[in-house]
Amino acid sequence: xxxxxxxxIILNIRNLKVRYETQDGIVKxxxxxxxxxxxxxxxxxxxxxxxxxxxxxxAIMRLVPNPPGVVECDKLEIGGxxxxxxxxxxxxxxxxxxxxxxxxxxxxALNPVFTVGDQIAESLEIHEHLxxxxxxxxxxxxLELVGIPRERANEYPHQFSGxxxxxxxxxxxxxxxxxxxxxxxxxxxxxxxxxxxxxxxMNELKEKYDTSMIMITHDLGCVAEVCDEVAVMxxxxxVEEGTLEDVFNRTMHPxxxxxxxxxxxxxxxxxxxxPIKGLMPDPTNLPVGxxxxxxxxxxxDACLIAQPQLRSISQTxxxxxxxxxxxxxxxxxxxx
Amino acid sequence: xxxxxLKRLLMLIPVLxxxxxxxxxxxxxxxxxxxxxVAGADATPEQIEVLREKMGLNGSLIERYIRYIxxxxxxxxxxxxxxxxxxxxxxxxxxxxxxxxxxLTMIVAVGMAIPLGITAAVHQNSIRDTTSMVLALIGLxxxxxxxxxxxxxxxSLRLGWFPTGxxxxxxxxxxxxxxxxxxxxxxxxxxxxxxxxxxxxQDYLRTARAKGVSERNVIQKHALRNALIPIITIxxxxxxxxxxxxxxxETVFAWPGVGRLVVDAIxxxxxxxxxxxxxxxxxxxxxxxxxxxxxxxxxDPRIKAQYTK
Numbered sequence: 001x002x003x004x005x006x007x008x009i010i011l012n013i014r015n016l017k018v019r020y021e022t023q024d025g026i027v028k029x030x031x032x033x034x035x036x037x038x039x040x041x042x043x044x045x046x047x048x049x050x051x052x053x054x055x056x057x058x059a060i061m062r063l064v065p066n067p068p069g070v071v072e073c074d075k076l077e078i079g080g081x082x083x084x085x086x087x088x089x090x091x092x093x094x095x096x097x098x099x100x101x102x103x104x105x106x107x108x109a110l111n112p113v114f115t116v117g118d119q120i121a122e123s124l125e126i127h128e129h130l131x132x133x134x135x136x137x138x139x140x141x142x143l144e145l146v147g148i149p150r151e152r153a154n155e156y157p158h159q160f161s162g163x164x165x166x167x168x169x170x171x172x173x174x175x176x177x178x179x180x181x182x183x184x185x186x187x188x189x190x191x192x193x194x195x196x197x198x199x200x201x202m203n204e205l206k207e208k209y210d211t212s213m214i215m216i217t218h219d220l221g222c223v224a225e226v227c228d229e230v231a232v233m234x235x236x237x238x239v240e241e242g243t244l245e246d247v248f249n250r251t252m253h254p255x256x257x258x259x260x261x262x263x264x265x266x267x268x269x270x271x272x273x274x275p276i277k278g279l280m281p282d283p284t285n286l287p288v289g290x291x292x293x294x295x296x297x298x299x300x301d302a303c304l305i306a307q308p309q310l311r312s313i314s315q316t317x318x319x320x321x322x323x324x325x326x327x328x329x330x331x332x333x334x335x336x
Numbered sequence: 337x338x339x340x341x342l343k344r345l346l347m348l349i350p351v352l353x354x355x356x357x358x359x360x361x362x363x364x365x366x367x368x369x370x371x372x373x374v375a376g377a378d379a380t381p382e383q384i385e386v387l388r389e390k391m392g393l394n395g396s397l398i399e400r401y402i403r404y405i406x407x408x409x410x411x412x413x414x415x416x417x418x419x420x421x422x423x424x425x426x427x428x429x430x431x432x433x434x435x436x437x438x439x440l441t442m443i444v445a446v447g448m449a450i451p452l453g454i455t456a457a458v459h460q461n462s463i464r465d466t467t468s469m470v471l472a473l474i475g476l477x478x479x480x481x482x483x484x485x486x487x488x489x490x491x492s493l494r495l496g497w498f499p500t501g502x503x504x505x506x507x508x509x510x511x512x513x514x515x516x517x518x519x520x521x522x523x524x525x526x527x528x529x530x531x532x533x534x535x536x537x538q539d540y541l542r543t544a545r546a547k548g549v550s551e552r553n554v555i556q557k558h559a560l561r562n563a564l565i566p567i568i569t570i571x572x573x574x575x576x577x578x579x580x581x582x583x584x585x586e587t588v589f590a591w592p593g594v595g596r597l598v599v600d601a602i603x604x605x606x607x608x609x610x611x612x613x614x615x616x617x618x619x620x621x622x623x624x625x626x627x628x629x630x631x632x633x634x635x636d637p638r639i640k641a642q643y644t645k
Binding site: 063092095100109110114115119169 | 542
């Protein structure tokens with residue numbers, strides 16, 4: 001890796017592990033995740049509910065609640081800055097400034113007793129040391145940027161619709177122009193027409209501010225819309241990662257195939273859906289072998305013995321699947 | 337908003353009329369005939385009838401009630417049977433003492449309860465939480481008069497820092513305020529804790545942290561403001577209670593407040609004083625309730641929106 005390339009890397013995570021130590025047992029939410037994100041790129045983090053996507057994002061923000069959460073990591077750097085060793089008061093400078101997060105549910109993500117203007121202005125006051133008046137002015141600009149008239153800055157969250165609230169949440173996250181934006185299912189709580197608007201807005205803003213982004217979602221359509229790269233997560237591990245083309249058009253992992261098969265096909269309305277059978281394994285009691293093996297149509301005895309490691313298929317494309325030890329193996333899904 | 341306040345103030349009228357009638361009826365049933373106790377044992381029936389008229393005790397309950405309300409509207413609460421003093425004057429003499437004690441009591445209660453409750457909630461299930469809750473339990477179970485006596489023993493008799501009783505200056509109010517405040521703080525602490533626990537789980541605190549807000553501000557600014565409504569509710573109830581007088585503490589510390597006035601008057605079957613003081617207290621309590629509702633609107637914009645609708 002040349003120096004210039006290294007400079008471009010915004011996020012570098014090595015071997016991230018997060019577990020929640022509860023009274024009912026240890027929940028292994030994230031089990032050794034490596035992620036690298038370069039400047040201006042958008043990574044889609046895809047997987048079912050409970051795959052550890054949100055926990056990964058919270059760990060990047062160092063916001064995993066402790067107790068019960070315990071984070072272990074070999075390396076966690078944002079824009080070259082080591083986040084792991086930072087004390088709490090320094091982390092406060094990073095959060096909202098270098099990296100910020102858009103939360104899943106706009107209905108609950110805003111504080112009901114403060115005006116939306118104040119909530120946007122707050123991070124500007126903290127990070128850019130603006131006066132209350134200047135911060136309010138900038139908050140008005142931010143509102144306009146996300147398509148809300150600035151006069152509404154003095155209104156409270158309950159006076160906004162769901163889609164508008166999500167725009168406010170986006171405005172809060174972008175207020176200090178962060179290098180890295182973590183968007184945790186930003187459209188899940190919205191209806192489809194608003195989803196499209198919000199995605200378009202995020203794409204525009206990303207272009208405008210050169211922000212790198214991790215888009216957490218289980219909506220593959222949303223990934224296709226905004227992402228350059230995709231990482232598919234299952235039971236706290238990345239099972240397939242690569243460019244959008246790699247994962248969508250040259251799908252190799254059986255789980256990724258399962259995700260695509262679960263999508264309804266609008267061209268063939270009579271076709272039956274092929275959902276992935278079974279459920280995600282209990283994170284307090286993960287199997288020794290491949291976590292997906294119990295649900296996998298291609299699983300062999302070899303899959304149950306050891307956890308498959310990520311291997312490179314091409315320069316950009318990596319998968320973790322034991323079945324490919326057999327050079328003849330391929331999944332059913334073919335390039336569309 | 338102003339319409340709401342006006343509406344609430346107008347609602348004061350039927351409430352006061354109702355309460356006055358209730359007090360009137362209860363005293364009529366309970367007190368026996370006060371004319372006899374005033375006239376003495378050897379009064380003739382004629383003297384008693386004259387006295388009854390003079391004391392305004394002639395006529396049916398309804399007649400007397402209407403007469404009383406008429407006087408009340410002119411600010412006349414009648415004359416005490418015992419001291420022959422104007423009840424309104426006596427009440428207004430005692431009221432500043434009660435207001436002073438009530439205010440300081442609530443300051444003591446809030447000053448103890450909010451920090452303890454927040455600490456307990458933020459460090460849930462830790463040693464700090466347990467300590468706070470045990471303190472609250474002790475405060476709740478300890479009888480007022482007993483705590484009052486303990487404080488007198490230690491701070492007045494042994495250390496000599498505060499007077500044992502009376503109402504001379506600020507120093508004499510400290511011990512009664514601590515006595516009553518401690519027992520009120522107990523409930524207020526528990527309310528603060530449970531309300532904060534509820535709020536601490538909310539997503540918007542994570543949003544605040546993700547913005548880079550310091551943990552201290554997350555708790556004191558973002559969380560506390562949202563946790564305030566139940567705390568204000570309990571505060572309002574307790575403040576109303578102490579406005580009616582804290583009889584036990586007033587007795588222990590010989591504090592000349594409204595509570596003792598009423599209790600002494602009941603003992604002496606001094607009906608005008610009892611009725612007058614209770615009607616005035618009702619008015620104060622209703623006003624406090626209105627203020628509490630207005631504070632709700634100030635704290636939570638969603639409630640304000642309901643008022644203006």
